[in-house]
Amino acid sequence: MSGHGEVVSLKIVTKSIAAVILVLSAFLIVESGLTIPLQRNSLFGLGFLVITGIALGRLCSLIGLPSLTGYLAAGVLSGGSVLNIVDHHQVDQLKLVNSLALALIALHAGSEFTVGMLKKNFKTLLWSTFFHILIIGVGLTTVLYFARDYFPFLEGLQSTMVIAIAALYATIAISKSPAAVVAILGETKIKNILSEHALGIVVLLDVLVLVVFSIAITFATSVLDPTKTFSMVILVPLVEEIIASIAAGTFFGLMIILYLWLVSTQAMLFVVAVSYGVTALCAYLHYDTLLVFVVAGFIVTNFSRQSEKMVITIESLSSVIMILFFATAGASLHLDEIIKIWPVVVGLFLARIVLTWVAEFGAHRVAKSNSSLQRYGFTPFISQAGLSIGLAVLVSEKLPQTGPAIASLAIAVVTLNEIFGPVIFKWGLIQVDRFKNDQ
Amino acid sequence: MNAILILLAIFSLTLLVSNLDFISRSKSFSFLSVPLLLGIAASPEYSLIPLLPSTRESLVWAIKVAIVWLGFLQGVEMAAQRLEKKKALQSLYYWSTFLVIAILFWVLFESVFIQKEFTTPVRVNWIIPVLFALLVFGSQISLFRTLLFLLITSYFITPTVIIPFYPIIYAVMIGVLLGFVSRMIIDPRQNLDASARLTLLGVGVLGAGWAIAMGLYEVVVGLALGWTLTFVHKYGICRDPSLRKTEQPLLFVISFFVGSYFEFDSWLFLLAGVSVLIRLLIKTLALKKEMPVLSIQEATVRALPVHPFAFVLVLSFQLWPKAGLQDSFLLSIFCVFFVINDLLSLVSEWFLQKEDKAWRLQ
Numbered sequence: 051m052s053g054h055g056e057v058v059s060l061k062i063v064t065k066s067i068a069a070v071i072l073v074l075s076a077f078l079i080v081e082s083g084l085t086i087p088l089q090r091n092s093l094f095g096l097g098f099l100v101i102t103g104i105a106l107g108r109l110c111s112l113i114g115l116p117s118l119t120g121y122l123a124a125g126v127l128s129g130g131s132v133l134n135i136v137d138h139h140q141v142d143q144l145k146l147v148n149s150l151a152l153a154l155i156a157l158h159a160g161s162e163f164t165v166g167m168l169k170k171n172f173k174t175l176l177w178s179t180f181f182h183i184l185i186i187g188v189g190l191t192t193v194l195y196f197a198r199d200y201f202p203f204l205e206g207l208q209s210t211m212v213i214a215i216a217a218l219y220a221t222i223a224i225s226k227s228p229a230a231v232v233a234i235l236g237e238t239k240i241k242n243i244l245s246e247h248a249l250g251i252v253v254l255l256d257v258l259v260l261v262v263f264s265i266a267i268t269f270a271t272s273v274l275d276p277t278k279t280f281s282m283v284i285l286v287p288l289v290e291e292i293i294a295s296i297a298a299g300t301f302f303g304l305m306i307i308l309y310l311w312l313v314s315t316q317a318m319l320f321v322v323a324v325s326y327g328v329t330a331l332c333a334y335l336h337y338d339t340l341l342v343f344v345v346a347g348f349i350v351t352n353f354s355r356q357s358e359k360m361v362i363t364i365e366s367l368s369s370v371i372m373i374l375f376f377a378t379a380g381a382s383l384h385l386d387e388i389i390k391i392w393p394v395v396v397g398l399f400l401a402r403i404v405l406t407w408v409a410e411f412g413a414h415r416v417a418k419s420n421s422s423l424q425r426y427g428f429t430p431f432i433s434q435a436g437l438s439i440g441l442a443v444l445v446s447e448k449l450p451q452t453g454p455a456i457a458s459l460a461i462a463v464v465t466l467n468e469i470f471g472p473v474i475f476k477w478g479l480i481q482v483d484r485f486k487n488d489q
Numbered sequence: 490m491n492a493i494l495i496l497l498a499i500f501s502l503t504l505l506v507s508n509l510d511f512i513s514r515s516k517s518f519s520f521l522s523v524p525l526l527l528g529i530a531a532s533p534e535y536s537l538i539p540l541l542p543s544t545r546e547s548l549v550w551a552i553k554v555a556i557v558w559l560g561f562l563q564g565v566e567m568a569a570q571r572l573e574k575k576k577a578l579q580s581l582y583y584w585s586t587f588l589v590i591a592i593l594f595w596v597l598f599e600s601v602f603i604q605k606e607f608t609t610p611v612r613v614n615w616i617i618p619v620l621f622a623l624l625v626f627g628s629q630i631s632l633f634r635t636l637l638f639l640l641i642t643s644y645f646i647t648p649t650v651i652i653p654f655y656p657i658i659y660a661v662m663i664g665v666l667l668g669f670v671s672r673m674i675i676d677p678r679q680n681l682d683a684s685a686r687l688t689l690l691g692v693g694v695l696g697a698g699w700a701i702a703m704g705l706y707e708v709v710v711g712l713a714l715g716w717t718l719t720f721v722h723k724y725g726i727c728r729d730p731s732l733r734k735t736e737q738p739l740l741f742v743i744s745f746f747v748g749s750y751f752e753f754d755s756w757l758f759l760l761a762g763v764s765v766l767i768r769l770l771i772k773t774l775a776l777k778k779e780m781p782v783l784s785i786q787e788a789t790v791r792a793l794p795v796h797p798f799a800f801v802l803v804l805s806f807q808l809w810p811k812a813g814l815q816d817s818f819l820l821s822i823f824c825v826f827f828v829i830n831d832l833l834s835l836v837s838e839w840f841l842q843k844e845d846k847a848w849r850l851q
Contacts, residue, residue, distance in 0.1 A: 062676055069673035073695070076666055080703070089702050093550055097695025104674060104688060369683040370690065 058111045066105035073101065074133070092143040095136035099128055099377040107373065116472045118233045121373050125380020136381045144378045149339075151375035153325035155232045156340045158364045160299075160347020161357055162235075162249050174423070175250045177413040182255060182431070183224055183262060185409040186402065190220035193401050200394050203455035214266075214273040215452055221266040222441045222460045223402050223434075225259045227471065228252040228340065230433035233372050234475050236365070243420055244482040248430030248475070253344050256437060257292060260338065263441055264288050267448055274449060295337040299345025302328055303353070306346060310356035317363045340437075379435055383465045384458075391462065398459070399466040406431050422485040429478025433471025434464045521744040521797055522831040525824060528748020545749055549808060550697075552746055553707045555739045556808075557697045559801045560711020561689075562736050563635075564664075565727045567712065568719035638802060639706055643811075656809065660705040664713020667692045671714070672721045681729040689726075708805035744800045750807055750817045751824050761825035765833065769793065786841050793834040795827060 077094075106120035106127070128135045136144075168175075194216035198204040204212050231248050235241075302324065309320055325343075332339040351357040388395050410427035414420075419427075439461055446457035533542050639657055674688045696710040719727045726732075772792035777783060783791070807820045 065673040069670040072666070072673070073670055076663075077699070091550075091698050091701050093554065093694055094698025094702055097691050097693070097698050100687060100691025101670070101674065101695065104684065104691065366683070370687055373687065 092140040103373040103377040118472045121376035122380035125377040129381035131385040141382045149329045151371040156343030157347040160344035174417045177417045181409040181413040189405040191216040214270040227433035227435035295341040299342040303346035303349025307354040395462045426478040434467040524745040525748040528745040529751045556707045557711040560708040561715035564712040564715020656705040660709035664710045668717025681726045
């Protein structure tokens with residue numbers, strides 16, 4: 051089964067790949083033989099991403115990998131590092147699609163939460179969140195501190211400075227990818243304790259990581275620049291922002307309920323319009339877009355009977371959205387960054403996996419959760435995507451001297467996490483299902 | 490934000506007008522006049538609605554995708570049309586009459602307006618394609634008519650003979666290629682499911698991007714894509730009725746954009762009015778010859794409608810990079826022509842309905 055729920059055969063995969071090769075060959079022939087220069091544009095790139103995504107998504111489904119990996123591979127193949135059909139400038143132009151995708155993903159994630167589910171998993175969610183911040187945060191700071199000789203940008207710095215920079219990097223590493231989690235759950239249609247747990251943690255961490263990151267960056271700035279002082283006052287606007295986001299999410303949730311209850315027709319158009327409108331508003335008011343939509347989805351599910359209509363609408367859009375979102379994410383990956391410093395990147399990638407496993411194992415031991423969660427609970431949290439890259443870019447802007455190097459390192463590790471994360475999560479979901487059946 | 494508000498306004502007003510009692514019963518009146526007039530009001534020349542040229546240009550890429558999609562839908566329809574000997578002979582009579590009138594018209598303009606320096610020679614050159622365009626826009630549009638329109642209009646505004654063929658032939662080749670590509674990705678037994686929709690969307694966007702990259706006619710890419718896919722797919726997914734549901738909203742947007750490129754010229758009304766009358770006269774006579782039982786009023790009502798695909802063709806031509814955005818003469822005259830034609834439709838249908846009512850009362 052592919053990401054769209056279709057049955058995939060070797061014949062259809064071969065034909066799809068042949069179709070992509072045909073388009074590519076025709077384009078290259080025209081480009082090389084034409085006297086009039088071709089103006090590459092984002093529309094051509096977008097179309098190519100879609101058909102390549104379909105073909106490679108089918109290929110991945112055939113060999114048992116998530117379709118999402120195929121979409122990412124399509125992006126990598128079309129991106130600046132390989133075929134250069136979609137360059138980084140064109141990826142930026144496709145951000146309009148990404149904002150819609152992120153809004154729909156968050157709305158879908160929010161609609162998966164029920165008050166009952168939160169009550170049932172409250173203890174596990176709390177412990178896991180705490181352990182993720184503590185173990186990955188402290189663990190990766192320690193790894194970077196002791197391995198500082200391998201990182202040229204840490205050379206010659208005082209211990210406090212190294213700790214500050216390492217802590218900043220570790221904060222980026224804490225963030226997860228809600229989009230990847232929702233995409234894999236949508237594709238596999240598996241609902242078990244791991245899926246419930248994964249959704250809860252990625253949403254909670256998405257909010258908390260912003261708080262932790264704000265503290266870390268203020269600390270790093272004050273250590274690296276003696277003219278600046280560290281103060282917890284910076285948390286006040288952040289907390290205000292979170293409260294305002296929850297309030298806005300509640301309002302938009304009620305708006306969706308009202309529309310679906312009173313009008314109901316053209317739900318797809320309405321959802322798309324609300325997604326774009328609210329995203330623009332969130333950017334203007336500096337609200338956390340993801341939190342706003344998650345809360346809106348939660349309100350619709352728990353305080354009305356309109357959830358089914360909304361979920362059907364989102365699911366009918368999701369195949370288009372997922373392919374575009376992940377293919378453009380793939381096209382924006384910086385493979386060249388990995389090649390330059392690959393031993394360090396691979397080391398940090400493995401260290402993060404181990405620490406995530408330790409955090410999840412520890413949390414489930416303390417919360418006395420199901421033993422399958424102790425074993426496979428770490429699998430949803432390997433993926434990283436947009437938020438992590440966003441934080442890395444912020445570091446690069448805030449710390450002009452060491453920031454760009456930290457950002458390059460973080461983006462390189464995120465690239466590996468983005469490629470391997472979905473595969474590991476799909477494997478984990480299947481293992482938990484098997485575990486349940488065996489019992 | 491402006492653009493979204495404007496689009497919402499078009500939809501609301503069009504829905505409102507289409508629900509008016511008399512108009513909703515009308516068969517020949519086209520509701521596309523409403524967004525067209527709104528577009529004219531929003532054009533930079535009048536600026537009654539604040540649609541700046543920059544906002545309009547930032548939306549051109551989306552319009553080009555819509556053009557490919559509408560071309561695709563029309564291509565699917567055209568693939569179902571069969572060439573009949575009787576119809577071909579009828580249209581031969583119609584075409585030759587119109588050609589004679591067009592040439593006479595052109596000679597008249599050449600002799601009158603060039604001497605008076607009323608307009609530039611380039612604009613006089615436009616008379617043939619304009620008349621031709623109005624002829625082409627019948628109540629039905631075939632692939633042959635469409636290609637002929639594009640070839641002739643391209644020929645009259647480009648200096649060499651070879652160039653007009655380039656954007657059409659390459660566009661046809663790309664459309665055919667993409668049709669085969671769609672066939673390879675979509676299994677013939679497949680329904681119009683999410684995967685098939687996504688493939689069509691992807692291929693449509695790819696076609697639009699390719700046409701932009703090479704400076705081709707997007708509409709031809711769409712037509713060739715639809716025609717080829719229908720042909721190689723043995724109709725398959727192309728038969729799905731939900732495909733056509735996307736047509737009407739897109740046509741509203743397209744007609745609005747056509748209006749937004751309108752540029753006023755003192756003799757637009759003269760030329761458009763004369764064109765409407767000539768077209769109406771010839772078409773009514775042709776219809777009366779074909780079906781002698783029809784009354785003059787019935788034949789008129791049948792002769793008046795213009796196929797909505799005309800909007801797509803006109804806009805596609807306007808957005809073609811070689812046409813130059815400065816010269817929107819063809820488009821402007823089409824706007825006036827369409828509105829006059831629609832008003833005539835409304836009036837003649839009103840008379841017809843009144844007569845019908847009187848006859849029933851008797």
